[in-house]
Amino acid sequence: MARHVVSLLVVAGLLLFSAGWADAQSDRPLRLPGSSLPRRAPAPDPPPTPPAAPRPPRPAPGSALPPPPPLAAPAPADDAAAGDLSLARQLGLQVSRIVIDAGHGGGDPGAHAHGLREADVVLDIARRVAAGLEAQPGVEVVMTRNDDTFVPLRARTALANEVGADLFLSIHANASRNANAHGVETYFLDFALDPEAERVAARENLAAGGKMKDLQNLLEAIAANSKLRESRDFAGTIQRALVNALREVNGEVRDLGVKQAPFFVLIGARMPSVLAEVSFLTNSREADLLATDAYRERIADALVAGVLDYRKALDPVPRATQQD
Numbered sequence: 001m002a003r004h005v006v007s008l009l010v011v012a013g014l015l016l017f018s019a020g021w022a023d024a025q026s027d028r029p030l031r032l033p034g035s036s037l038p039r040r041a042p043a044p045d046p047p048p049t050p051p052a053a054p055r056p057p058r059p060a061p062g063s064a065l066p067p068p069p070p071l072a073a074p075a076p077a078d079d080a081a082a083g084d085l086s087l088a089r090q091l092g093l094q095v096s097r098i099v100i101d102a103g104h105g106g107g108d109p110g111a112h113a114h115g116l117r118e119a120d121v122v123l124d125i126a127r128r129v130a131a132g133l134e135a136q137p138g139v140e141v142v143m144t145r146n147d148d149t150f151v152p153l154r155a156r157t158a159l160a161n162e163v164g165a166d167l168f169l170s171i172h173a174n175a176s177r178n179a180n181a182h183g184v185e186t187y188f189l190d191f192a193l194d195p196e197a198e199r200v201a202a203r204e205n206l207a208a209g210g211k212m213k214d215l216q217n218l219l220e221a222i223a224a225n226s227k228l229r230e231s232r233d234f235a236g237t238i239q240r241a242l243v244n245a246l247r248e249v250n251g252e253v254r255d256l257g258v259k260q261a262p263f264f265v266l267i268g269a270r271m272p273s274v275l276a277e278v279s280f281l282t283n284s285r286e287a288d289l290l291a292t293d294a295y296r297e298r299i300a301d302a303l304v305a306g307v308l309d310y311r312k313a314l315d316p317v318p319r320a321t322q323q324d
């Protein structure tokens with residue numbers, strides 16, 4: 001009984017949290033436009049696509065963003081009952097619509113160091129990722145922003161829900177007071193387990209205002225319905241791809257691993273959703289690399305590969321077999 005009362009309070013808190021949400025109505029989901037970025041040629045002979053459940057169309061230009069995601073009343077987590085296979089794998093779901101979220105933007109520049117603004121760097125990487133994914137047969141990309149505008153954190157996830165996205169990937173660059181800190185890490189939404197992860201979440205949540213103290217309570221209500229297991233798997237795939245790809249050009253890249261922390265931008269997502277910190281702006285060596293097209297392209301290639309690897313792992317029939 002006490003838990004239910006607590007849950008009601010939490011849901012009420014979430015309602016208050018969403019109060020400023022209506023201000024987000026001017027932000028528009030952005031379709032990746034035809035781009036002059038270099039891209040791969042589409043692979044020939046796309047495999048047959050099995051019939052998919054109907055899903056919402058992409059938002060038309062000028063359409064309003066959806067209302068905030070429904071508030072999740074605590075429900076039994078299906079994670080524990082799912083056995084060894086995640087629900088997505090059990091259902092053999094195929095990934096085809098992917099939301100790419102470039103962190104920050106507009107009045108929220110994110111981290112800045114060594115002459116670089118996080119908002120600019122991650123937008124450029126996000127565009128490259130989108131171009132790489134759009135070149136794949138059967139993959140659609142929706143970007144939360146495609147220019148230097150601010151999109152509220154909750155609106156980003158709401159967009160992903162509205163378009164029925166299969167995956168949500170938020171791209172960020174890391175920062176630390178310790179100039180020696182370097183490497184890559186990938187997060188999924190859950191309680192933070194260490195102070196460093198808490199600090200990263202606090203920095204990335206700045207745009208949400210000073211409500212961090214309520215966040216842990218909110219998570220209790222939200223975690224019950226989150227794609228926890230799938231998000232953790234997706235984070236693992238992204239992290240592996242990043243480390244493998246960057247090691248070739250940045251031999252000192254540190255694998256900081258898959259971590260969990262309460263990121264506003266991941267709350268309420270109904271699909272596997274992760275946040276990648278692709279290198280440290282505050283480390284002079286990684287900042288020098290992040291300033292180059294080659295490194296950004298390498299990161300983007302890795303993120304594309306990670307998404308495709310995760311998609312492949314969900315595929316009940318190996319694509320190579322389908323094409324034979």
Ligand SMILES: [Zn+2]
Pocket residue numbers: 103104110111118171172173204
């Ligand atoms: Zn960031």
